[in-house]
Amino acid sequence: MEMRVRSGGHDFEGSSYISRVPFFVLDMYNFRSIVVDSDSKTAWMGVGLTLGETYYKINEKKTTLACPAGYWPSVGVGGHIGAGGYVILSYKVRLFEVPVRVSGFNVKRTLEQGAIQLVHKWQQISPKMPVKLGLTVQLYSIVNSAESGKKTILTEFITTYRGGINQLLSIMRRYFPELGVTRKDCQEMPWIKSYPFSLGVPIDDNNNLNVKDFLTNRGSLGDPSGFKWKVDFTEDPIPPEGLEKIFSKLHEVPPMTAQLGWTILGGGIMDKIPESRIPFPHRRKLMVMRHVVFWNKNDTSVVAQTRIDWMQQLHRIIGPYVPNNPRAAYAGYRDFELGVNVVENRDQTSDVENARMWGSAYFKNNFDRLVRVKSLVDPQNFLKSEQSIPILQR
Ligand SMILES: Cc1cc2nc3c(=O)[nH]c(=O)nc-3n(C[C@H](O)[C@H](O)[C@H](O)COP(=O)(O)OP(=O)(O)OC[C@H]3O[C@@H](n4cnc5c(N)ncnc54)[C@H](O)[C@@H]3O)c2cc1C
Known part of the structure; x- marks a missing residue:
């Protein structure tokens, strides 16, 4: 089975809750704590929060601090910051001074x-x-x-x-x-x-x-x-x-x-x-x-x-x-x-040249670096989905 991680569920292709192969959803909805430290101007944000909740809670703590991110309030922190990944529980972000x-x-x-x-x-x-x-x-x-x-x-x-x-x-x-x-x-x-x-x-x-x-x-x-x-x-x-x-x-x-x-x-x-x-x-x-x-x-x-x-x-x-x-x-x-990773191939994956179709559009020259990192960290390509970063052929 493949694993799908969902925070706010706003993925444009539904990739956090849809798959063409058997899958289960790891729902991050309850990871919604936020700790704002106004001295260090940082915040720990749980991935299940929405952007709007973080904007509101940061402002509630201190009206002159803010976190610049996307427009739409119901977008999830988890997918917005990482645009994908695996089980990330929270992010530490730097806050910025804004006028009241x-x-x-x-x-x-x-x-x-x-x-x-x-x-x-x-x-x-x-x-x-x-x-x-x-x-x-x-x-x-x-x-x-x-x-x-x-x-x-x-x-x-x-x-x-x-x-x-x-x-x-x-x-x-x-x-x-x-x-x-x-x-x-x-x-x-x-x-x-x-x-x-x-x-x-x-x-x-x-x-x-x-x-x-x-x-x-x-x-x-x-x-x-x-x-x-x-x-x-x-x-x-x-x-x-x-x-x-x-x-x-x-x-x-x-x-x-x-x-x-x-x-x-x-x-x-x-x-x-x-x-x-x-x-x-x-x-x-x-x-x-x-x-x-x-x-x-x-x-x-x-x-x-x-x-x-x-x-x-x-x-x-x-x-x-x-x-x-x-x-x-x-x-x-x-x-x-x-483009997407070929379903039949996803077990041994992977076809780096096929993935370059979207990988270079999203990441330009950073794509090859991401492939090298993925190959080191996840050599079995255990974590995979339609547009996951492929690994180098062994
Ligand atoms: C109405 C609307 C408005 C938008 N406005 C903006 C905008 O103004 N600016 C902008 O930059 N983007 C915007 N987006 C795009 C949005 O940032 C992305 O779709 C983002 O990935 C959504 O995050 P999510 O947690 O809501 O989605 P999800 O569908 O839950 O997740 C998106 C992807 O991230 C993965 N993921 C989610 N949570 C985690 C986690 N905890 N650990 C690892 N991987 C995870 C999922 O598996 C999926 O692949 C908008 C989207 C919509 C639908």
Whole structure:
């Protein structure tokens, strides 16, 4: 039997609870303790915690400490930090100082309001802006335009700033006046609210958002629906003609069934860490692009397949604008379309060249190092799954 380890259960391919061979699940759900040491600015986090629980509990202990990690609160610590592995019980992480209050805006622009030109400019100036800014744009498949009532694409410019509104406004006027951000667009908020805010969730008083519930409710994914997710890392701004192709592809799917989220990496701490420091190698990139398309739990398999095909077409459209040698992927966004270990072979495994198909996309040159480590630590390849690191042939 194969063993599956599950913490938060958010793996994109369900690899913590699905297998084509007989298996059992080792559920880490109860490993949910967290010990925050504000003197050493570290925390021991049990793998069964969700990210939202850790954000909330760290903030509860000290409002000026935080742990930078993924956006979605119900993602599990175990899979998020390791993106796979075997029975890891807890992680010790370094915490970072944050201000008690931060500011931000979420400014929406449609195609008619010049979204293409704005996104183009945004990519060019963002890496030059102060690192205290968190910069994301979200693009949604068609919505009705408030201006013309016709179908359009909606772009949200979501920015957070570790500072006050006055400084934020002056930065925006200096670097990106075309976006036209005004004081009315900006909000000040406690740091803890910047998590829902960064996801585009309204946090104003009218909305009555209970941050504790939002961050700690493990069922906050709502009704289960299907989705296909892909990721890219760009080095250069996508030119206007490329953006036009991407926007027009978004016109092909029903309203709000597709969302592209692009976050700026360039100019920040990601650039300063060497590629070989940890398995994740995608450094000195301009931005990370997340593409997701959804379908409903009541939709037929034909609808689901059409959306998956749409995602593959979108991926091909984006291809010319991102590095292709290899085309990068992110191990935390597991994607079996990149390839899997051959089931029949998994006992003696292993086929390193076959695994290179996804291994080099996830880990670039670190893949060969991971193979050498795996061969030393687990020479029988006892711990294996669809995209586990293979061992060298004996
Ligand atoms: C809605 C949603 C939003 C997301 N948002 C982000 C984001 O903003 N940023 C980001 O980087 N990623 C994001 N992800 C991806 C997420 O980080 C990965 O899917 C992550 O692996 C999920 O961890 P998990 O513990 O919830 O999943 P699980 O399915 O439990 O585990 C994922 C993988 O890790 C292994 N694993 C789990 N726990 C352990 C353990 N204790 N020891 C060893 N191996 C273990 C599992 O066997 C499986 O292979 C998102 C995913 C979803 C579904």
